[in-house]
Amino acid sequence: MTDGQTLLAVFVLLYLIECLRLVPSTAWMASGTGKSGWSSLRPWMRLQIGSGSPLLLSPLPPMQAHALALPWVFVPDHDSLRVRLTDSMSVRIAWDQLAPRVEETLLHLDTVTRVRLPSQALAEIWQQRLTEWRGLTPEQRRSAFHKHARTTLDTQAANKAATATSQLTRSLRRCATIHFMWCFGVISVLYQRYGDSPAVFAAAGVLLLLQFIQSWLFLRSTRKSAFIIPHRRWRALGIAFLPQLAMRAFDVVNLTTEAEPPHPLAWRGLLDEKRWLQNARQFWREARYVPGWSQSESLPLEAEALKKFFRHEGLAEEDYDPPAAGKQPTCPRCGAEFQSGITTCSDCGGVELQQPAV
Ligand SMILES: [Zn+2]
Structure with a gap:
């Protein structure tokens, strides 16, 4: 590898780290532009x-705006609080063991359980809310949860927030797209052809100019939300001199928010309707057919809200x-089919199987 290629590889690596x-x-995470046609991204849950x-985050141009959503992490049960740690793992904390404490964006719940939240402001909101819930009667907790469910499932508010965030960063994202092409396209081609030459230095000068523009655009678009962006001026300085920060400056604007994130299902209209319906079915199955569920049981709280x-x-x-279409007993939670005679799905913690319609 020549020096130039090594430098380019370092830039690519730094850029990808900046996208993490x-x-x-x-x-x-929803990524997209405009009012609809957004797609959703999920974290690598296996890596904790x-x-x-x-x-x-979507790394390739044209640069996309991002918006974050969070399913219901805390669900009150009769004698405990259910805390969702990953899609497939929840823990229960008895109400008298619950002692919420904030450490930056982490919310400690008891001596061992802790949850990461998108912002410290949200961690503080939940600390206060859970302390309140602890003192309520089971009935009051249910209605407090329903209130939270209603706010987070407001499709209009969620779509408006995502659209607004994409509007706010439009010039930043456009400039970042040009900057990306210039950095990884134009300069690499020029370098390959001419080596260390005045043309390459001139192109590097243009790159620096684009970074200065980004830095100014960043300061302009964060003027109103300056108080929630940590080290805003230092960041602007970094954007002016470090290409990877300049290319991803819009992420800081999009993802630094103190507002409570919506539930992913509130993105109806933003995501493609087919994808949204798939998500709706999955959330429903997981909320409705909880481990140990049987036909005779009443609706769990989350399913009631959904x-x-x-x-x-x-x-x-x-x-x-949708009712199972197969001719075999089917698990309503994971969709697995079983031989007749079997009544529960052990993979789903003993969910009662639905028998085929005769
Ligand atoms: Zn199952």
């Missing part, structure tokens, strides 16, 4: 770092909970 974010393991998981939401959205029950 440590997020709550249960988080969802500091009670969160890494997520790679059912209300689906009704409000005009979604029929067979849309979000």
Whole structure:
């Protein structure tokens, strides 16, 4: 490798590191521009770092805006609080063991359990909310949860927030796209052809100029939210001189927020309807057919909140909970088919199987 190639490889690596974010393991990320046609990204849940998981934001141009959503992490049960750590793992903490404490973006819940939240402000909100919930009666906790569910499932607010965030960073993202092409395209081609030559130095000068523009655009678009962006001026200085920071400056603007993130299902209209419906079915199955579920049981709290939401959205029950089509007993949670005679799915912690219609 020549010096130039090594430098380029270092730039690519630094750029990819800049695209990585440590997020709550249960988080969802939407990436896109405009008012619809966004796609969703998930973190690598198998990798647990500091009670969160890494997520790679869309790295390739044209640069996309990002918005974060969070499923319901805390769900009150009769005698305990259920805490969702990953998609497939939850723990229960008895109400009298619950002692929420904030450490930056981490929320410690008892002596061993901790959850990473998207921001310290949100960790503080949850510390206060859970302390409140602890003192309530089971009935009051249910209605407090329903209130939280309603706020986070507001599709209009969620879509508006995502669209606004994409609007706010439009010039930053455009400039970043040009900057990306210039850095990894134009300069590498010029270097390959001419080596260390005035043309390459001139192109590097243009790169620096683009970074100065990015730095100014960054300061302009964060003027109103300056108080929530940590070390804003230092960051602007970094954007002016470090290409990887300049190319991803819009992420800081998009992802630094103190607002409570919506539930991923609130992105109806933003995501493609087919994808949204798939997500709706999955959330429903997991909320409705909890481990140990049997036909005779009443609706769990989360499923109750989802059912209300689906009704409000005009979604029929067979849309979000389609009956099994197979001729064999089927697990309503994971969809696995079993031989006749078997009544529960052991993979799902003993969920009662649905028998085929005769
Ligand atoms: Zn199953």
